[in-house]
Amino acid sequence: MEKCRNIMPHEIVTFIRDIYKSNDFIPLHAPTFNGNELAYVSETINSTFVSSVGKFVDEFELNVQVYTGSAKAVATVNGTAALHAAMYMVGVKTGDLVITQALTFVATCNALHHMGAEPILLDVSKKSLSLCPVALERFLDEFAILTKDGCFHKDSQRKISAVVPMHTFGHPAELDELAAICEKWDLPLVEDAAESLGSFYKGRHTGTIGDMGALSFNGNKIITTGGGGMVLCSSVELGDKTKHVTTTAKAPHRYEFFHDQPGFNYRMPNLNAALGCAQMESLGEFLIKKRALAVEYQEFFSKSDYQFVREPDYAKSNYWLNAIICPDKASRDNFLQFTNEEGVMTRPIWQLMHRLPMFKHAIRDELKNSEWIEKLLVNLPSSPAHRTLTSE
Numbered sequence: 001m002e003k004c005r006n007i008m009p010h011e012i013v014t015f016i017r018d019i020y021k022s023n024d025f026i027p028l029h030a031p032t033f034n035g036n037e038l039a040y041v042s043e044t045i046n047s048t049f050v051s052s053v054g055k056f057v058d059e060f061e062l063n064v065q066v067y068t069g070s071a072k073a074v075a076t077v078n079g080t081a082a083l084h085a086a087m088y089m090v091g092v093k094t095g096d097l098v099i100t101q102a103l104t105f106v107a108t109c110n111a112l113h114h115m116g117a118e119p120i121l122l123d124v125s126k127k128s129l130s131l132c133p134v135a136l137e138r139f140l141d142e143f144a145i146l147t148k149d150g151c152f153h154k155d156s157q158r159k160i161s162a163v164v165p166m167h168t169f170g171h172p173a174e175l176d177e178l179a180a181i182c183e184k185w186d187l188p189l190v191e192d193a194a195e196s197l198g199s200f201y202k203g204r205h206t207g208t209i210g211d212m213g214a215l216s217f218n219g220n221k222i223i224t225t226g227g228g229g230m231v232l233c234s235s236v237e238l239g240d241k242t243k244h245v246t247t248t249a250k251a252p253h254r255y256e257f258f259h260d261q262p263g264f265n266y267r268m269p270n271l272n273a274a275l276g277c278a279q280m281e282s283l284g285e286f287l288i289k290k291r292a293l294a295v296e297y298q299e300f301f302s303k304s305d306y307q308f309v310r311e312p313d314y315a316k317s318n319y320w321l322n323a324i325i326c327p328d329k330a331s332r333d334n335f336l337q338f339t340n341e342e343g344v345m346t347r348p349i350w351q352l353m354h355r356l357p358m359f360k361h362a363i364r365d366e367l368k369n370s371e372w373i374e375k376l377l378v379n380l381p382s383s384p385a386h387r388t389l390t391s392e
């Protein structure tokens, strides 16, 4: 067996600069606009329909719906709003508890917090970096009770009203196992698929396996609308209701204003949807380039003490953000400092949610894997500008 060696940070910087053929600052993830973006946005401006009505919103929703295979897709102003709407639709209410992973971007917990709910923070699995089915089952077996009114947390008597796994860096969670546990405990499954447009779980698009899913089109995602999100709905009925409630719950009428429930103004502007339509045309190309980049990183780190984070064997990931696990915390800190000083942006993973002041009292279980990943993981530049495809 070949002996492992520790690659020096300067070798990594050289490797990344060579990939991007650039001596300038290299960001973690920059958007690429090389298609019809300008044409569609100009068309929107010329039409004057820049706001909440216009053909690009409908087109973008349909494009994403068809691509993901969801029953209906509803565009929103951002991914956090999409998550909020998804949780609203499955019935999360003030005072409820929602199970999610401690290792996530803060938006997952913000969305449920704004509904008056609180998170239960569980561990992730090392295989997917996403909510661990074993941890979920163990927690429910020990701390929950199922009644005719749903699932309750035994100690606090509060309702547990949803389970929200997040597909970390685009790598799909262990969805069959999670879905089976949710079914057993009568819990809706809402997928935070903000990072995973283009990622498939056993051939099915992430965000379409649970009751609801949420995508983000923030500027750092695989495609962007500037700001934007999408709710993926598991039935047309849920989709129609989601559209209604996210567009001020206005009863359809040519001129009368009647709103039949408190609604959200979460509708994506036509201007952003125009950008989204153009970006969807490039998604296939971005995915090819990002997966090719992941292969290069994997080969580069294969004989080192750094462990490249690969997609789980059941999944096809969009490799939104490439990541490595460093051999120890000292080498991680050294790596982060050196690369950032050299103008190559790298980043540690998010701090676990219970370390943030607003979630420090959250109910949580053992978080061994999350703590290990938090300590050792580094994200690498992942824009889809890949040399073998761009240089030809």
Ligand SMILES: Cc1ncc(COP(=O)(O)O)c(C=O)c1O
Residues within 6 Å of the ligand: 078, 079, 080, 081, 083, 104, 105, 107, 108, 166, 192, 194, 195, 216, 217, 218, 227, 228, 229
């Ligand atoms: C895991 C996760 N959830 C939710 C969001 C929220 O999306 P947005 O920034 O579009 O509100 C993001 C990204 O920004 C995210 O990474």
